[in-house]
Amino acid sequence: MNKFVIIFSLLTVVIKLQAQHFDVEKAILYNVTFQKNKLNAKYQNLKLANFESSKFDSFNEDLQAYIKDSLNDSDDEISLYIVKSIYEKNKNHIKNALFNATYAFKKSNIISNTVIKNNVYFLNGYLLYSLNAVEKSLFYLQKCTYPQSYLKFEVNYLIANCYKQTAKTDKAIDAFINLINTSKYISVVDYQKNLNEVISISEKNNDDALALMYSLRLDTLYNRVNQQGTKKVLLNNNIYYNSLTPDNVINYLNTQQSINNNNIGLLYRKLGDYKTSEKYFLESIKLLGKNKNNDIYPNVKTNIGLTYMYLKKYAEADENLQFALSYYIKKENVNKQAELNNIIAKNDFLTGNSNSAISKCNASIALSSKEKDYTNLANSYFILSEVYAFNNDFQKSQYYYKLYNDTKDLALNVEPKNTSTDKKVNELQGDVNDEISTIEKRELETAKIKLESIQKEQELLLLKKDNELKEKTLVNQQLEKEQVQKSLALIKEQLDKEKINNEYLALSKDREKKLLESKNYQKDIQLLNADKISYKREGQLKQLELDNNKKIQRFLIGGLSLLGVFLGFIVFAFYKNNKQKSIISNNMSQLEMYSENLVTANTQLEETINEVNEQKHVIEEKNNQILDSINYSSRIQNSLFVNEEKLNTFFNDSFVINLPRDIVSGDFYLTKQKGSKIYVAVVDCTGHGVPGSLISIIGYQEINHILDKHNFSPAKILHTLNKNINNLINTNAQVGSDGMDVMLLEIDTAFNKITYAGARGFMSVFSDGILTDYKGDRNSIGEKNGDELPVFNDKVIKFNENDIVYLYSDGFLDQFSDIDKKRIGTKTFKTKLESIKQASLTSQKNELISLFNIHKGNAKQTDDVTVLGLKLKTVQKTINTVIENPRIEELLNSISQRETMRNNLMVIYGTVNQEIIISTIKLIEKKLITGNFSKTIITKVKMLSTEILQNISKHQTEHQTIYPYFIIGNNNNDLNIISGNVINEHEKNFLANKLPTYKALNREDLKKEYLETFSNSTITNEGNAGLGLLTILYRSDQNIEHDIVTIDEDLYHFNFEVIIKTNSNN
């Protein structure tokens, strides 16, 4: 019996792997996408047409062009090679397919796109597997890392098949059993396919028990599918089955079931259970009932025939075997006819019909020797040997046995196919690699040429740039020349102007000089007059009117001659009248005395005149020198004042009236911008002219210095200024109390508010059409109340865009009129402002100047005059205008009014992203270093700010009108980090719960909680489960405040403040 089994087993391998249902090519094609829009659009059309061959042909025609086009985009280029490879495979151009796939693989080293890389690996693995080059196929397939489960599955299926083909049976069985489990979720087809694989391998491996187990499992599957029908058949939409649709899958599975039943029949027979074997074969035949033309049908018939032989039902056996034989005769399948003849011969032999057996064997031999079918030939010889032995013809039996042995060896010597294909593949790949290396060489050359041309281009570009630079330099030189010329012209103009000025000044000097002279003369004349009066009293002399030197001299000479006449008359009268003799002689001596005196006076007068003339020269010279330096000082002073053009960068419009009483001014004004804040001061120093201007320079310097060094509020700036001025100039008792009236404004364009403080000083503001006056505190700068310094106060007013601020010294209001000696005064000034409020600031300036000049008339200017008009500007998106929620607006306003906010180091308003965070931290660090904060504080602030900003960035919920803000304020002893953003319900609940809890913990418990959370938390991209919050609380020593305001149903505004004490560190 043993020998029979050997023969039969040769006949029983019915099931082979069916055509692959999963279409690898389409799976890869569907997985391909392109970066280039145009190309991708075309490819999508192809995809939509399910890669219908005519459309694919036309796409292929353009492929080469596409590839050329995509040379700079490696991803697309590789994808195109993939498509081309599959196209060539479809056209059966295996070498071309392999070439394109291999080329795609070589190129794929430089890209990072894993989708494309996977496609390349899968394609190469698949192509090589289909060429039976399984080791090479495995190399590629094991690189695949598809994330899609069905693709992963198919790759593993190919890998398992590779194992199967390399006779790594254990590995193959393991792989397939693994696949069975996953395939349940892929599709019914895949499930049964993998069960089949396990069965077929274990059969080959002679593990019949395992084969039977899986066969029965397969049977259960088929029965279930049959019961549940088409609708329940699991087919994966993502898989491209070869001509398998849910509609025909039932037919397919029926066929498969019959094959399985056949297999089970075989296995039971192998295991000696012929009854059950028969049952399964019958089942198989029943399933095939409608489909008798199937190749499987005669196979099952053969198998059941064999089982009947075991069951000794020879007639049934013969019937089935004859059916199979007639089928093969019809199909002209010579090998099968030979095989069936052998089996029937065996059956005949078993029934005792030796002759029939011998004739069947001979028929078989005739068929198989023609076909060189050594296997069947060997079988025929073996049966004949057996038959003759049974008939006791041992000679013939021996003869056929020898033939059997020779033929059996021939059958075994048939070269296995695999080695030859491997060789073929190697040759193919060799060719392909040669071609690729030629291409690579060519590409290298092209790249080299390209590189060279790029280098040349760059050189050209450099040359061009050099030329451009030269040209630019030339133009610049030209411009510079022009500028120099222009400035020369300007200087000339200025010189001319100065010359005219000097001439004018010389003239006025002359006038003054003359005035001075006349004053001196008047003095002398008064002296003389006094003498004259005494002469007059004597009634002897007439009053002398003296206007100038010559006149005086003339009068004196005249006077003397008159005196002579008078003397003569007196002498004559003396002799005539004796009674008056003594009186006359008395008078005479007196007169002589007068006369002497008069002569002396005359010489004295002459001397004085000479002296005066000399002094006049000296004064003239000195005056010239002084005026020169005063004029120069005036130029210096003017250079400190910004002009309207500069002011207009801070304001929407502006004017400056600056009229010094005496060339240089004791008034000054200054502006300074710090972020969104603009500082403006108008200062009126004690005195005017040179002393006033000296004080003004000191004041200007001091205020600028304080603004540069500190972030003080206006009141604090005034306080500091007062302290410094007192130390600088008023400590010297010889100098009287010098000082200045100041009005200092801090205009916050972001928060629309002016903080002002005044040391006296005035300001008027036009807001909403109403003109309001504001005054500073009562004390000037430089004043002291004993040892105590006066207090200055900050006041805040809000403003709207285009409100006008007027700042002025008292010079304008105090100007006297030449007519009625009245001041211009507040009333006139304000009425004027009211009347011109609609006018541009330039025409307002002209109106005010003409008011001033008309009022002054010919009177002298009383004081220095400074008036500034500033039309206020605001930055575009201010919190005030943006936030509509009154509660939040109130909150923000209260924050912005705080002392801390005045000295903010950093304000961020708007959406926060990583770039903003990085630059913010850098800026904060710079500012803190400038502020001389300690290392510890700087690190702490950096860490806390990063944490808070990243929290905002992670959790900021978009809101149309409420943007996040982040502010670092500097109070004298504290740094405050204030932040706010919109959060959702979930975040609100978390914060509302955790923050108060953490804050209430004592330091030790907080640390414990912090360390515990630190150890146990896990970090995700979304957050760190409270660790961030604990970090903030720990680092800030729990100095935090928070406030949550409901905005909408599930939206909240979260205001968060961290206070960092710096007292001992700053």
Place this chain on the structure above:
Amino acid sequence: MKNLNILPTDNTPEVVLDINAETLTIKGVCAPENPKEFFNAVNDAVEAYKNNKKTLQIDIFLEYFNTGSSKCLLNLFLLILSTEGNKLKSTFNWMIEEGDDELKESGQIFEELTGVKFNYINI
């Protein structure tokens, strides 16, 4: 096992694992948005190092870091210190700018969490 050399960016530190010198240096700012991703490469390199070498000196010189990074640093330290598999003899140097108590205290937190002694070195 390869040397690791990650160049610094605005918000990630320079990380150098020098196999010959047997040092791991982390230097700069460490505040990436997704610290886990950043530390993956570091952890992998250290793991490979741990399987091949016996000693490692860890020099940490951070300017500042965010919470996520601090957790990742802790995990890295614990990986270095773990007794699983090959045990490393490690030295931890925590560099600080003189007077930066905040950073020093951060180092002490790590000491408490890992149970290892840090050397504090003023730079």
